[in-house]
Amino acid sequence: MIKNTAAQMSAALEKGETTSVELTKLHLDRIAAIDPQVKAFLHVDGDNALKQAAAVDADRASGKKLGPLAGIPLALKDVLAQEGVPTTAGSKILQGWKPPYDSTVVAKLKAAGVVILGKTNMDEFAMGSSTENSGYGPTFNPWDLTRTPGGSSGGSAAAVSAFEAPLAIGSDTGGSIRQPAALTGIVGVRPTYGAVSRYGLIAYSSSLDQVGPFGRTVLDTAMLHEVIAGHDPKDATSINAAVPAVVAAAKLGDVKGLKIGVIKQLQGDGYQSGVLARFNESLDILASLGAKIVQVDCPSFEYALAAYYLIAPSECSSNLARFDAMRYGLRTGDSDGASAESVMNATREAGFGREVKRRIILGTYALSSGYYDAYYGSAQKIRTLIIEDYKKAFTQADVLVSPTSPITAFKIGEKSEDPMAMYLADVATIPVNLAGICGMSLPAGLAEEDNLPVGFQIMAPAMQDQRLYQVGAALEAALVSKWGGYLISNAPALGGAK
Amino acid sequence: MSSLSRDEVAKLAALARIEMSEAELVSLSSQFGSILDAVARVQELNLEGVKATSHPQPLENIFREDVVQPSLTPDQALSGAPAQEDQRFRVPQILGEAE
Numbered sequence: 098m099i100k101n102t103a104a105q106m107s108a109a110l111e112k113g114e115t116t117s118v119e120l121t122k123l124h125l126d127r128i129a130a131i132d133p134q135v136k137a138f139l140h141v142d143g144d145n146a147l148k149q150a151a152a153v154d155a156d157r158a159s160g161k162k163l164g165p166l167a168g169i170p171l172a173l174k175d176v177l178a179q180e181g182v183p184t185t186a187g188s189k190i191l192q193g194w195k196p197p198y199d200s201t202v203v204a205k206l207k208a209a210g211v212v213i214l215g216k217t218n219m220d221e222f223a224m225g226s227s228t229e230n231s232g233y234g235p236t237f238n239p240w241d242l243t244r245t246p247g248g249s250s251g252g253s254a255a256a257v258s259a260f261e262a263p264l265a266i267g268s269d270t271g272g273s274i275r276q277p278a279a280l281t282g283i284v285g286v287r288p289t290y291g292a293v294s295r296y297g298l299i300a301y302s303s304s305l306d307q308v309g310p311f312g313r314t315v316l317d318t319a320m321l322h323e324v325i326a327g328h329d330p331k332d333a334t335s336i337n338a339a340v341p342a343v344v345a346a347a348k349l350g351d352v353k354g355l356k357i358g359v360i361k362q363l364q365g366d367g368y369q370s371g372v373l374a375r376f377n378e379s380l381d382i383l384a385s386l387g388a389k390i391v392q393v394d395c396p397s398f399e400y401a402l403a404a405y406y407l408i409a410p411s412e413c414s415s416n417l418a419r420f421d422a423m424r425y426g427l428r429t430g431d432s433d434g435a436s437a438e439s440v441m442n443a444t445r446e447a448g449f450g451r452e453v454k455r456r457i458i459l460g461t462y463a464l465s466s467g468y469y470d471a472y473y474g475s476a477q478k479i480r481t482l483i484i485e486d487y488k489k490a491f492t493q494a495d496v497l498v499s500p501t502s503p504i505t506a507f508k509i510g511e512k513s514e515d516p517m518a519m520y521l522a523d524v525a526t527i528p529v530n531l532a533g534i535c536g537m538s539l540p541a542g543l544a545e546e547d548n549l550p551v552g553f554q555i556m557a558p559a560m561q562d563q564r565l566y567q568v569g570a571a572l573e574a575a576l577v578s579k580w581g582g583y584l585i586s587n588a589p590a591l592g593g594a595k
Numbered sequence: 596m597s598s599l600s601r602d603e604v605a606k607l608a609a610l611a612r613i614e615m616s617e618a619e620l621v622s623l624s625s626q627f628g629s630i631l632d633a634v635a636r637v638q639e640l641n642l643e644g645v646k647a648t649s650h651p652q653p654l655e656n657i658f659r660e661d662v663v664q665p666s667l668t669p670d671q672a673l674s675g676a677p678a679q680e681d682q683r684f685r686v687p688q689i690l691g692e693a694e
Contacts (some may be wrong), residue, residue: 197671290651304650333657334650403636414611421612423686425675437689442614454613458604458623459630461611475637477647482640484648517629533651559651 099123100586103169103263103317110157110168117150117157117168121212124170128214128261131591136236137246137256139175140183141215146170153210165320167210172262174253175216176223177308178297179203186299187219187231187249190420190427190448200297201329202266202308209324214262217252221450222417223273223301225249226522229513230452237509238281240549240588244506247277247522250311254281257311258585264321265311270301271405272501272526274309275538279501279552282540282584284318284569285311287526289559290533291336294329302412303334305405305530313583315539315569319347322562338560346563350570353387357568358494362398363525368503371544375551376500379541382575383568393490393497397482398528404483405527406520407463407476414460417453420445455516484532491558496568499525501538501552529556537565539573540584550584597631599624 098106098115109115125143132138153168173179176186178196180203185191199207206213220230228236228251236251238244239259246255250267254277257265267274269287278285286309293308300306308325312318326340359380364373384390422428422444423437430443449457463472490497503524512519529536534556541553553572557564577583599607601624608615615623669682678685 194675197667197674330657330659334652334654336652397640400636400640403634406630406634407637418612422677424684426677428677431678431687435687437687438612439614440687441612442609445612446614446616449613451619454608454615454619455623455626455630457611457613458607459627459634461607462599463634465607465610471638472634474647475642476634477649478642478645479637479640480648481646484651516626517633520633531651 099127099260101263102314103166103312103320104314106169106263107165117153117212118147120168121146121150121170121214124214124262131259132261134237134242134591135239135255135259135261136234137172137217137252137259137261138215139185139187139218139233139252142182142213145182146212146214149212153212156210164209164324166324168212169264170212170214170262171206172215172217172253172256172265173203173213174219174250174265174267176219176268176299177202177266178299179213179216182216184216185232186223187221187233188448188450188453189232190444192427194425198297201294201331202325203297205325211324217256217265219252220249221453222299222413223249223268223270224413224452224456226272226276226519227507227512228252229509230450232450235509238506239591240282240506244508245280247280247502247506249273251277253311254278254283254285257281257283257313258588259591263313264317266308266325267311268298268306268308269530270305270409271530272523274311275526275536275552275554276502276522278311278538280506280550282550282588283311283313284315284537284539285309286318286322286537286562286565287529287535288322288326288562289336289535291334292326292340292535292560292562294332294335296329296331300416302409303416304412305409313585315566315573316344316347319343319566336560341560341563343563343566346566347570349567350574352383352568352571355388355496355568356391356494357383357388358391358393358490358497360393360395360398360490360497360499362395363499367521367524368500369505369544369546371546372500372503372505372551375541375544376553379553379572379576380498383572386571386575391494393493395486395490395528397479397486400479401483401528401531402520402524404476404479405523405531406459407472408480410456410460411463411473412460414457414464417457420448480531483528487528487532487534496564497556499554501525501554505544505547505549505551525554534559535562535565537569539569540576542576542584597628597635599627599631
């Protein structure tokens with residue numbers, strides 16, 4: 098049962114073949130058995146999950162009309178506030194903090210009857226591409242426990258990949274949903290900026306952050322997308338428009354007559370040969386299904402990484418000023434006569450990890466007078482050029498595609514001492530964030546040289562998220578029939594677990 | 596090759612209210628060269644006349660009616676406070692620091 102898709106679990110619940118309590122117990126058992134190896138979860142909320150599940154079962158028994166995901170378990174990235182449940186954003190500075198309110202995404206999940214199993218591990222404040230920057234130790238890739246699951250939403254991706262949860266929530270500021278989805282062989286979507294409320298999302302870089310869904314299939318991911326998306330008056334950047342019909346698009350799964358643009362700048366040097374081979378194979382499949390493949394040129398993308406690593410640190414240096422040891426979170430050095438400033442200095446030193454400090458310092462530098470125009474100012478102009486490149490490319494194609502990550506899952510420790518090498522992991526995902534558009538990663542198979550998952554990235558214009566699902570579902574159907582099951586059903590078993 | 600000296604990092608750390616250890620200052624300073632070289636690539640293009648984008652959406656002020664809405668109780672708002680007193684956040688001394 099735990100290897101089924103969420104859509105299959107939903108059908109089984111509807112038919113009375115299982116209950117939410119039973120499903121939840123099976124997943125909690127699975128977590129107890131394998132999470133000591135995978136370490137996807139920072140906090141397992143078993144009692145509350147079972148209570149939620151029992152409530153859904155009671156509603157179903159009483160004949161109440163329920164949504165499609167009612168009773169389905171889910172893993173929640175620890176970057177979203179959930180009332181009364183420890184929420185850390187992977188940082189020691191928030192150890193033990195229990196939010197007094199629910200983020201809008203959590204409120205929507207609860208209203209839909211989704212069962213929240215617990216909070217998942219992440220790079221501290223979502224800053225990283227491997228989950229190694231967590232203040233609580235790394236998460237391990239279920240495909241190979243010596244490797245990272247990617248990041249920053251590595252815990253959520255690993256939980257879905259390891260059958261600890263059929264669905265998960267992540268957040269994507271520079272690729273933090275799509276890259277771990279690629280590295281663990283699952284589907285992940287970064288919705289259009291403003292499509293999902295950021296109320297209660299712990300901020301990293303506010304003009305780039307967006308919450309999104311993970312699933313094992315395109316349809317499962319679409320079902321979760323519809324639950325969390327929608328206008329929210331509590332988020333002033335939330336788009337006041339109808340949610341794109343992503344579930345219908347996932348069921349349609351058709352590419353006949355669609356134009357698919359391959360971005361020249363997102364392939365070639367630096368991309369692993371097995372990644373490019375799987376990417377090209379997927380292009381051939383899409384062509385055989387009736388899509389027209391065209392080449393598009395996005396010359397400014399060459400500067401996207403540089404612009405991102407100025408804009409995101411600049412915004413984070415401002416956003417993280419709220420961790421001031423005064424209202425919540427850690428406070429150290431508060432001895433008699435200590436000034437507020439010295440307490441702040443000591444607390445931020447003790448509470449923040451290495452990468453977070455690095456980005457705060459970089460952002461402080463980029464925003465300081467004398468450097469502002471040369472760094473932050475130039476980066477904002479590059480952002481305009483990237484938006485213009487996309488606009489032009491979308492006149493030539495309905496969706497754009499690239500490999501999600503230039504490489505497959507890398508070893509724990511391989512890049513943690515070399516910040517620039519780690520930053521390059523996001524080279525193909527960052528342009529989407531800078532432009533505020535939407536993107537999906539879905540499994541394209543295994544790289545021949547290392548037998549590890551490869552991700553295929555699809556990008557669509559703002560609020561055209563349904564195109565991702567329409568194209569993704571068509572490609573997925575062809576690949577799954579070729580593999581004889583979805584990719585992770587063929588993953589190596591974890592030692593000692595069934 | 597760009598670089599940032601140990602003293603420059605120390606000044607930035609003070610501005611960012613982080614009391615860094617000597618080892619951290621030295622290590623960050625040694626890493627900054629390659630990071631600054633990489634981000635300085637934004638200066639390679641001629642950007643004259645290009646508008647800056649601070650946000651992917653055209654932002655405008657969002658107003659709501661000025662009516663009372665449910666909010667946190669004082670107990671909820673103070674529930675994560677490191678220290679509190681008389682329904683207020685208790686903070687270290689903030690006045691007279693400059694003397």
